[in-house]
Amino acid sequence: MTTSVSAQTDSPLTIGGRAFRSRLMVGTGKYTGNQTMIDAIEASGAEIVTVAVRRVDLDRSQQEGILYHLDPDRFFLLANTAGCFTADEAIRYARLGREAGFNEFVKLEVIGDRETLMPDNVGLIEAAATLVQEGFQVMAYTNDDIVTALRLEDAGCATVMPLASPIGSGLGLLNPYHIRTIKQRLSVPVIVDAGVGTASDACITMEQGVDGILMNTAIAKADDPVAMARAMRLGVAAGRLAYLAGRMERREVAVPSSPTTGLLD
């Protein structure tokens, strides 16, 4: 049996000139242990793995640096600017991350509100423009607003990453229309970042046609993170395949699947 569309025929995801096979990217925060984190990342099949830039704890009472646990030769480490509330802070963190890391990619976050962790669009666009000029491949975390997404693309971002719902909320894809609009209008890859709660959310998100998903909490805070990582891998793959397959039209009326002729008198 052959199918016209299969995962094998899907093109790689290319961001900033680099090709990736996996359309699922994962974070490394909130895990109860390093081995669980490694096992979950393995199970997810992710190549791009995000990390945060923080002060070394000089008292050694907290965890050691993640590079003691995560092999940078096996994963593409993506430094983020989480925790930054201004463009200047985010630029500083991005520069430190590039120095600590192994590539010119940065997951840019400029947060505007502590309660909702919604992005500060003005600071975000400003930081993105500066970092692009400094040679960064900017992957910009943003809300699901088309105008901001267009501005980020204009600023030279390698990818635009609208949220499905607030960071760490697990509420799933709240506005598929906005995400589809962004995907349809942008030329750079669109990665949905934040808000996915379970595998069906990942599947539905990928069915909108986006290029990938970045998630952390949904895996790390599952009862069994390794099993959920595998579920997410399958959910992303299923959603991608369904998108490529092209879904049937929605109808407001029932249409019988079985023949309406040949029925008994």
Added chain:
Amino acid sequence: MTASIKITVNGDTREFDSKSSLDDLLRVLDLDPQMVVVEHNRSIVRRPQLAATPLEDGDSVELIHFVGGG
């Protein structure tokens, strides 16, 4: 006895020998230079320059690394 200088490291004030370099600071703190990035008075100092960068009284140093994050 050599004079000491006060340096702010990751937000805390610490005393060091006045002849210290950034490389000495990492050694005193028992940190592997390969595993941290050093920001000295808001400028990143690359590893080859650590030994050649002297510390002065009132300097601010940030030592950063990667931790888990999303």
